[in-house]
Each structure stands twice: as C-alpha cells, then as structure tokens.
Amino acid sequence: MLKPYIENINKIKEEITNIGEEISHANKISLSALKENDSSMLKDVNLSMKKLSSKSTEIDNLIVKTLALYSPEAKDLREMVSFLKITNELMRAAAYSKAFAKSFRKAFSPELDAEAILEYAIPLLKSSNLALYTAIEMVKEDDEKLIEEKFNRVLVEDSKTDDLYAMIEKNILKLITKNIELSKDYFEVLSSLRKLEKVSGRASSIANLLVFAEVGGDLENT
Structure with a gap:
C-alpha cells in the first residue's frame, strides 16, 4: 500500500480520536460535578461546536481527497465511508454532551431531591x-478480536444507559407526584439526562460503523 495513503489514514484516525477524546474529557468534568453535587x-x-x-470538516475533506487520489477498494473503502459517517456521529455526541451540561446546571436547583x-x-x-470512550478506542485498533471485544463492551454500556435512564425516569415521575410545584424543574432535569442516553447511542453507532469497516455487512443496519 502506498506510504502517502497510509499516512493519510493514520492522520484521519488521529484527528477522529482527538475529537472523541475532547468530548470524553468534557463528560468527565460533568461526572466530577455530579459526584461532588456541585452543578x-x-x-x-x-x-x-x-x-x-x-x-x-477538515477530516471529511481529507477523507474525500484520499478517496479521490488513491481509489481504495473493499475493506479500505468501507473504512473511509465509515470515517465519513463517524465524524457526523461525533458532532452529534458533542452537541448532546454540551446540551446536558448546560441544561442540567440550569435545572438542578436546591429544591430538588438531589440524592x-x-x-x-x-x-x-x-x-x-465509557461507551463513547471505548468506541473511540476502536478507531485505532487493527486487531479484529480486540475490535469485537470493545464493540461488545460498547453495547453493554449502551444497554446500561437505557436501563439507568428508565430507572431515573421512574424515580423522577414519583418525585413529581409528590411535588407538583417542582414538576417543571424535574422534567427539565429528566430532559437533560436524556441527552446522556443519546450520547451512548452515538457511541453505539460509531462502534457499529467500525465493525462494518473491519468485517463488512449491511451499512443500513449500522
């Protein structure tokens, strides 16, 4: 394989990883805020954003340039198509992460049952x-077995977020019945937490795209 092509691929992977890590770091700050109960x-x-x-956009342009110059086939082509879609998924994850921090801070008032x-x-x-971080780790992974292991880990964490959101939704609805006057604040908190479930969903989509890049399959189902 041509050296310039390999260099472009490595650059694309590095830049995608950098974006993912920036989003993950922001979420870690949010996690510290929740653990400290300090919104x-x-x-x-x-x-x-x-x-x-x-x-x-720079990544997408490099992907298109690489496609035009080197006309990759089969697995390499799947990888490039996946990267194009992954940048979009990362932007959505970033938007959800930012929206969570902003909306939760505004809604999480002292009157609410913090515990x-x-x-x-x-x-x-x-x-x-963790789902997002693990999906990002898959970007630079070449070992098919490790890709599969991390893919399964992403799916486990994504499933956890679904279950946890369902639990907190149930708890908040109970709190609302006891404190109708605070219903607006509780609903806004619930809405902000829904953004976290959506971040996990984007991580699952990224993981699916990377599996598609490695082994193929039906892109419509990723």
Whole structure:
C-alpha cells in the first residue's frame, strides 16, 4: 500500500480520536460535578461546536481527497465511508454532551431531591461516557478480536444507559407526584439526562460503523 495513503489514514484516525477524546474529557468534568453535587462545576465544560465542526470538516475533506487520489477498494473503502459517517456521529455526541451540561446546571436547583436524582444520574453518565470512550478506542485498533471485544463492551454500556435512564425516569415521575410545584424543574432535569442516553447511542453507532469497516455487512443496519 502506498506510504502517502497510509499516512493519510493514520492522520484521519488521529484527528477522529482527538475529537472523541475532547468530548470524553468534557463528560468527565460533568461526572466530577455530579459526584461532588456541585452543578456550578458544569460551567467548566467547554465544548466549542464551531471549533469541533471545523475539525470535522477538515477530516471529511481529507477523507474525500484520499478517496479521490488513491481509489481504495473493499475493506479500505468501507473504512473511509465509515470515517465519513463517524465524524457526523461525533458532532452529534458533542452537541448532546454540551446540551446536558448546560441544561442540567440550569435545572438542578436546591429544591430538588438531589440524592434521588444523582443515585442513577452518576452511573448513567459514567456508562454513557465509557461507551463513547471505548468506541473511540476502536478507531485505532487493527486487531479484529480486540475490535469485537470493545464493540461488545460498547453495547453493554449502551444497554446500561437505557436501563439507568428508565430507572431515573421512574424515580423522577414519583418525585413529581409528590411535588407538583417542582414538576417543571424535574422534567427539565429528566430532559437533560436524556441527552446522556443519546450520547451512548452515538457511541453505539460509531462502534457499529467500525465493525462494518473491519468485517463488512449491511451499512443500513449500522
């Protein structure tokens, strides 16, 4: 395989990983805020969508340039198509992560039952970010067995986020029946936590795309 082609692929993987790690770092700040029960810490979540969008466009342009210059076949072509879709998934994950930090900080008032909310919100955020981080680890992985292992780990964490969100939704609905006057705040908290479930969903999509790149299959189902 041509050296310039390999260099381009490595550059694409590196830049995709950098975006993913930036989003994951922002989520870790959010996790610390929840663990400390200090929503003011969420102000430190600084995800510039403009900056990330610019980086994503640069990656897409490099992918298109590589496709045009080297006309990859089979597995290499699947990989390039997957990368094009992954940049979009990462932008969506970034938007959800940023929206969570902003909306949760505004909605999480002292009048709410913090213990009941954080009991499931903390593990929800932890699983959501672990799913994203593991999916990003798959980008630079070449070993098919390790890709499969990490893919399964992403699916496990994504399933956890679904279960945890269902639990916290049930808890919050109970709290609302006891404190109707706080229903708006509780619903806004619930809405913000839904963003974490969506981050996990984007991680699952990224993992599926990377499996498609490695082994093929039906892209419509990824």
